[in-house]
Amino acid sequence: VAALRDWMRDVYAPAIEGAPDVVGRERYARWVRYFNGTDLDLDEAYAYGWSEYHRLLGEMRTEAEKILPGAATPWVALAHLDEHGTHIEGVDEVQRWLQSVMDEAIEKLDGTHFDLAERVRRVESRIAPPGSAAAPYYTPPSDDFSRPGCTWLPTMGQTRFPVYDLVSTWYHEGVPGHHLQLAQWKHIAGNLSRYQASVGMVSANAEGWALYAERLMDELGFLTDPERRLGYLDAQMMRAARVIIDIGMHLELTIPEDSPFHPGERWTPELAQEFFGAHSSRPADFVESELTRYLSMPGQAIGYKLGERAWLTGREQARERRGDAFDLKTWHMAALSQGSLGLDDLVDELSQL
Template sequence: MIGNLVPINGARMSPWIRAIAFAGLFAGAAQAATTPDDTFRAIYTKEWAWRNGQAGILTSGEAQPGDGRLDTVDAANQARRLAYWNDVLAQLDGIDTKHLSAKARVDYAVYRAQIGNLAASQRFEQWQMPFNSDSAFWSDIGYVLHGDDLRTREDYRHYVDRLHQIPAYMDQEIANMRLGLARGFTVPRAVLDGRDVSIAAVAALKNPEDSALYKPFKTMPNNLPASDADALRKEAREAIADGVIPAYGRLLTFFRNEYLPKARTTLAAESLPDGKAYYRQQIREYTTLDLSPDEIHAIGLREVDRIHQAMLETMKETGFKGDFPAFLAFLRKDPQFYAKTPDELLMRTAWVAKQVDAKLGKYFGLLPRQRFAIEPVPADIAPYYTSGRGGADVYLVNTYDLPSRPLFNMPALTLHESMPGHALQLALSAEQRGLPGFRRDGYISAYGEGWALYSEYLGNEMGIYHTPYERFGYLTYQMWRACRLVVDTGIHHLGWTRQQAIDYLTRNTALSDREIANEVDRYISWPGQALSYELGYLKIRELRERAERQLGEKFDLRAFHDTVLALGSVPLPVLEQHVDAWIASRK
């Protein structure tokens, strides 16, 4: 306390001098307390707050928070982002990581890679190609606006303000795509047919209340005054009718009259401007590994051969008398393997999920509080959407074109997309205390998709695959991911055609024709992302086998799973270091 300060050098000080001296001591103490951890924390805290105020930022193909903003994606702002992240990288490179604490070193490894990927995306001007055959800015708007989270009058006011931003946002994205057209940086023409259906669905609306963006206003909180609710509904209807619908109309005209005719006729990422460097960067971002396309292609060929032998053995278990191509044709056509109604597919999926629920406690020590729903994929995107996609709160199942959704694949798909795959991993990450926002809300594909694919493998030990057909479904999903290594590098590095890729998947997997076509289009328009699954899975399997070999009877599968999930989404080299440290501690 100030009143009890000891006089310096035994001299008595006036209160004014004493206060100055104390302030100096206090400042010196604060300066002395600044550590490398503090410096690093200050950098990421400032950047994360800034990033949350930006619009349309993507990393690893996943939307970042962005505060729901939809009005700052123009070229000038994109240039400012590159300058900002380059400056952050320079600050990070000034930190001596040897002096960081163990926890901060993990944070640094995740964050340095994240900022490096964001800066690289700006450097290659990825923002000029703001969609692919799997997802698009115009269909992601509902997700970005967080319409399901509205609770208060302020929430609804904020949401209406964002609705007013959509026309300017659309116009900026059109301008960005024009820049991409001018330099040949576009989605390939070969995968664009039908991609305008979701734009046209909005552009053709006559009643704004039919828009999905109006849905939050159909069930507003009872404690909101009726006059306020009516006023907000009225403004939302006007914003959609006068702004949103015409903006989608302009986008549709641009897409059909300019983008389609001028989109590039090549497929390979390496054929883009500075394409070889661009594809290598995509590989680094999605795999977190420094592997060449040729190395990845070779790994894929090896895994395809290994899994094919297991598929042949499982085929024999079914009693089928024909050869492998005939068996695949049988699986694709026989009605016994397909649901007759969307509800049947959803219920069969839910039955798998409940079987998994009963087994989780045996394989995991820590389980999340979060529960997930099972819902059909929205109709406007279902024709070209993947068979299923899961998160912490919802598992979307595609009920469109039921003859393309074999039931024998549903156990593997459900393990991947719900528990113990994405739903478990993402929920545990969100519930972890003490993680910085950039880690809690970030997603690293090699880790997340590798874990989900490992979850399919775990279904064998959990007893989820009951018939040879379900085991074959598991193997065809394993084969599908191994084929991705071959197909992605084949298309983007070796010059494969779309038909070559389709034929390769048709020969090697029991996926339906629709699934194969949609998947190949996804790989063509989203270079590198498909590589993350198998490479992440192989690393987790490698780490488990290492732990089992080195620990012997001391190996605890539940503890191993908890260890893998403990860090949240991290690069594979960080995960490997973490598991190695765990193995050493168990010895």
């Protein structure tokens, strides 16, 4: 690792000094295929990101008005929640509370919207060890389920945790998100190739399912509390912003004239960082790390929102094809038993279930 660091610093960095930060349309399209499993219409996807931006901004303003009437922006209301919203006090307490969030989801969803094997029902909430990633994450169970699937919360030294940004995150990382998909793959591994169930995972498939899971919980009425729903919408807005920024920046597209942010200007990394900071409740160091991520991994971050769209499209097409015979629980379990697919194949398969 030290030798690689030295090479990056002493050989690679000087060699690319002065090169553009963005990759351009042709290279970007290749990265999109790698991370998403689709030959994407980049201009259509960019327009979709903006349409989601406007939809979500309207919904966020509605929820923000319930929390802090007259707030200049939804993010002012979210900052208010940081200080005055519902909180969990204590590391042990938040660990137990997050476990209860997943336990409740399993009890309410199993038998109604999913049909879960007993070993898939087991998932544990844990506190991430020091040195872990700064964002919450999930680790799947071992092949024999002797080690359960786990969600991990990095505390970053905090002992007071706002609820608004945790609930939908645990629907994403745990139940019905990453855990139900990845644990189901383990459960039916005998019907899948090892490639389908593990190393062949397409990022946009898994992240798209997890974002679909957040939306499903909103559809099912689990996010009626204004604090929790505003937190969910803020997380959705972050994923829409990723589509806008990642595509717009790497292709150096123009910001639409109906945008409230620098209309008519051409995207640069500096504008992207400003835009993300203005449309997120995350701190400045997180925003900076996100821009580094987008510049370093072109086409990866768009997979959350575009993956969610693929799952929703597949569900709607299956519903239209089956009509009154469509059963959401049956569809969910068949969909979660496909193994990983790129987005083009995913939509085709989901629509036939």
